[in-house]
Amino acid sequence: MNEHTLIRLPGLGCEHYRQSRCFYAEHLNPGYEERHRCPIVVRWADRLEDFYLRAEAMGLEEERLKPLWEARSRDMLPEMRRCRWFVSGSHLLGCANLHELLCLQALPVCQGRCSHYRLAKGEDQHDAT
Numbered sequence: 531m532n533e534h535t536l537i538r539l540p541g542l543g544c545e546h547y548r549q550s551r552c553f554y555a556e557h558l559n560p561g562y563e564e565r566h567r568c569p570i571v572v573r574w575a576d577r578l579e580d581f582y583l584r585a586e587a588m589g590l591e592e593e594r595l596k597p598l599w600e601a602r603s604r605d606m607l608p609e610m611r612r613c614r615w616f617v618s619g620s621h622l623l624g625c626a627n628l629h630e631l632l633c634l635q636a637l638p639v640c641q642g643r644c645s646h647y648r649l650a651k652g653e654d655q656h657d658a659t
């Protein structure tokens with residue numbers, strides 16, 4: 531590092547900052563970047579949709595669908611555990627990297643305060659210290 535190197539302030543407190551990752555692109559165009567999504571959850575969401583469409587066509591009643599889908603869903607966790615980025619967490623689906631349909635590992639790392647930095651609501655007092 532030489533005397534002219536600029537060091538950015540950390541992005542902490544930015545409304546786009548989550549667990550060291552930058553959600554700016556997602557906040558701008560939610561769901562647009564396919565590469566930010568967890569492929570396993572996306573696949574399962576598609577399967578769920580297919581499942582309901584077929585069940586509807588077969589005239590199955592809702593109370594019969596729930597246990598059928600739950601039995602099939604048990605296979606999702608082992609599939610997630612095979613992901614190289616999987617981190618065991620308290621999330622309903624088991625992976626700590628899952629944020630709705632997004633994978634934290636697939637989102638860009640915050641490189642420090644940039645031109646998109648916006649102070650998150652409720653962070654002003656904290657920031658002033």
Ligand code: SF4
Binds near residue numbers: 611625628
């Ligand atoms: S780390 Fe978790 S959320 Fe990310 S792709 Fe793997 S299973 Fe999905």
Ligand code: SF4
Binds near residue numbers: 541544546547554644
């Ligand atoms: S400071 Fe910039 S890079 Fe960091 S989270 Fe905010 S918008 Fe993203």
